[in-house]
Amino acid sequence: MTSKTVLAAPARRREAALRLRSARLSYGERVLWDGLDLDIRPGEFLAVLGPNGSGKTSLMRVLLGQQQLSSGSAEVVGHPAGKANHRIGYIPQQRALDSQLVLRGRDLVGLGLDGHRWGLGLRGRAERRRRVDRVLAEVGATEYADQPVGLLSGGEQQRLRVAQALVGDPELLLCDEPLLSLDLANQRVVSELIDARRRSAGTAVLFVTHEINPVLPLVDRVLYLVDGRFQIGSPDEVMTSENLTRLYRTPVDVLRVRGQIVVVGAQNSAHHLPEGS
Numbered sequence: 558m559t560s561k562t563v564l565a566a567p568a569r570r571r572e573a574a575l576r577l578r579s580a581r582l583s584y585g586e587r588v589l590w591d592g593l594d595l596d597i598r599p600g601e602f603l604a605v606l607g608p609n610g611s612g613k614t615s616l617m618r619v620l621l622g623q624q625q626l627s628s629g630s631a632e633v634v635g636h637p638a639g640k641a642n643h644r645i646g647y648i649p650q651q652r653a654l655d656s657q658l659v660l661r662g663r664d665l666v667g668l669g670l671d672g673h674r675w676g677l678g679l680r681g682r683a684e685r686r687r688r689v690d691r692v693l694a695e696v697g698a699t700e701y702a703d704q705p706v707g708l709l710s711g712g713e714q715q716r717l718r719v720a721q722a723l724v725g726d727p728e729l730l731l732c733d734e735p736l737l738s739l740d741l742a743n744q745r746v747v748s749e750l751i752d753a754r755r756r757s758a759g760t761a762v763l764f765v766t767h768e769i770n771p772v773l774p775l776v777d778r779v780l781y782l783v784d785g786r787f788q789i790g791s792p793d794e795v796m797t798s799e800n801l802t803r804l805y806r807t808p809v810d811v812l813r814v815r816g817q818i819v820v821v822g823a824q825n826s827a828h829h830l831p832e833g834s
């Protein structure tokens with residue numbers, strides 16, 4: 558009998574990256590969501606969908622501790638929301654940076670590092686530089702890392718924002734419509750970078766989007782919010798005519814066309830329905 562080398566399984570984080578229990582958020586009379594129970598496990602990709610005003614941004618603010626729940630609880634990697642922000646990476650929407658901005662790409666990325674973690678001595682600076690260089694290479698931005706960010710293209714700037722979000726090795730990535738206003742090629746680049754990191758490092762991803770199709774192959778589960786109602790499940794479970802008709806309280810057809818999902822409602826022909834339709 559030949560002896561086999563038994564490789565130790567990598568240490569697994571057991572706690573959910575995010576845990577909501579009986580979460581309710583209301584502003585005055587308006588209930589955005591109620592009874593929301595949600596765990597996102599390490600490495601999971603959750604898309605948050607819903608029309609404007611359904612509470613997607615508010616959900617991210619809750620997780621960052623900027624907005625209190627009306628009732629229930631919210632935890633990030635086992636800590637009350639707001640107490641673990643250094644373990645969260647945040648990728649915002651792409652907006653053109655001021656062309657006069659002289660900050661270099663690598664400086665923008667370095668802003669994503671907690672300044673106190675490695676100290677400010679020589680060793681600390683070397684470690685910061687090593688981490689910035691590594692993440693710049695990961696997103697393919699090494700070539701333009703020393704140029705002023707204001708002179709870079711929208712796609713290049715967005716790669717740097719992804720690098721900034723990843724440089725602190727987050728356990729949860731909050732993505733706030735990060736593909737908006739990017740062309741198709743750059744949408745693909747950015748979503749593949751996020752996907753690669755969650756697969757290699759087990760980073761959980763909460764991805765707010767109006768348009769599921771660019772990330773459909775990556776999505777494990779969907780949280781669909783509409784006017785106080787919600788549903789959680791796989792894209793196949795949630796994205797059906799029956800479910801969306803119930804959530805929107807108006808007839809909605811969900812069509813599958815060439816592997817893409819098209820949602821058609823009474824007053825809309827785009828992917829999602831506008832508020833109040």
Ligand code: ADP
Pocket residue numbers: 584589607608609610611612613614615616
């Ligand atoms: P989404 O990101 O899905 O568009 P938001 O979370 O930004 O939705 O907002 C949901 C609703 O809550 C909106 O109608 C918004 O006006 C309202 N809202 C957001 N923040 C506050 C607040 N601090 N006080 C009162 N209403 C708010």
